[in-house]
Amino acid sequence: VIWMTQSPSLLSASTGDRVTISCRMSQGISSYLAWYQQKPGKAPELLIYAASTLQSGVPSRFSGSGSGTDFTLTISCLQSEDFATYYCQQYYSFPWTFGQGTKVEIK
Amino acid sequence: EVQLVESGGGLVQPGGSLRLSCAASGFTFSSYSMNWVRQAPGKGLEWVSYISSSSSTIYYADSVKGRFTISRDNAKNSLYLQMNSLRDEDTAVYYCARDSGMGIDYWGQGTLVTVSS
Numbered sequence: 001v002i003w004m005t006q007s008p009s010l011l012s013a014s015t016g017d018r019v020t021i022s023c024r025m026s027q028g029i030s031s032y033l034a035w036y037q038q039k040p041g042k043a044p045e046l047l048i049y050a051a052s053t054l055q056s057g058v059p060s061r062f063s064g065s066g067s068g069t070d071f072t073l074t075i076s077c078l079q080s081e082d083f084a085t086y087y088c089q090q091y092y093s094f095p096w097t098f099g100q101g102t103k104v105e106i107k
Numbered sequence: 108e109v110q111l112v113e114s115g116g117g118l119v120q121p122g123g124s125l126r127l128s129c130a131a132s133g134f135t136f137s138s139y140s141m142n143w144v145r146q147a148p149g150k151g152l153e154w155v156s157y158i159s160s161s162s163s164t165i166y167y168a169d170s171v172k173g174r175f176t177i178s179r180d181n182a183k184n185s186l187y188l189q190m191n192s193l194r195d196e197d198t199a200v201y202y203c204a205r206d207s208g209m210g211i212d213y214w215g216q217g218t219l220v221t222v223s224s
Contacts (some may be wrong), residue, residue, distance in 0.1 A: 002129075034209065034210030034211070043202055043214035043215065044202075044211075044214055045213060045214070048212060055212070066194075080212070087151065087152055091210050094157060095166065095168050095169070096142075098152040098154065100151050
């Protein structure tokens with residue numbers, strides 16, 4: 001099983017801020033990593049796949065980087081609609097695993 | 108437009124059974140692997156099970172292995188999850204999710220399963 005450590009679990013920020021979320025793997029997964037956004041009462045939505053490729057329709061203020069064991073999701077200029085919970089997920093091997101989630105809240 | 112619509116959730120007693128269904132539309136269902144992912148109330152996401160497009164490859168999370176069975180009917184564009192010997196800790200929203208080969212690109216709206224006496 002590939003264990004994931006996502007941090008921070010809670011991030012307080014203001015509109016316009018640049019925020020960074022980290023995801024660390026217990027073993028290397030090349031670039032087999034996705035990031036999702038989830039709003040309360042809704043299903044998750046894919047933001048980024050292959051560690052750094054933006055899903056169609058996702059604003060360019062979202063970006064992903066990393067490979068191997070360390071990955072980062074960056075939101076360059078936080079907008080009101082970005083306040084949500086974010087999850088990383090590895091699809092390198094089964095069982096697929098998700099990070100614990102990062103809730104981005106209004107400061 | 109891709110749509111995944113789950114059904115079959117509800118209240119069930121511990122030890123009971125439930126069968127979830129997912130109706131897919133807007134894409135060639137038989138070409139995609141599919142998954143079930145769940146989320147306990149107030150908790151994070153947990154992958155449950157995977158089935159390949161032809162049903163030849165199936166995986167389960169250890170937490171459900173031996174109790175849950177994933178299946179699909181490509182002629183009916185449908186995905187299923189048979190859940191037996193349900194436990195309190197199986198209480199969650201269950202999502203049907205399409206595997207793009209690069210993660211999960213589409214999710215259903217979810218169906219709530221509550222295991223309680």
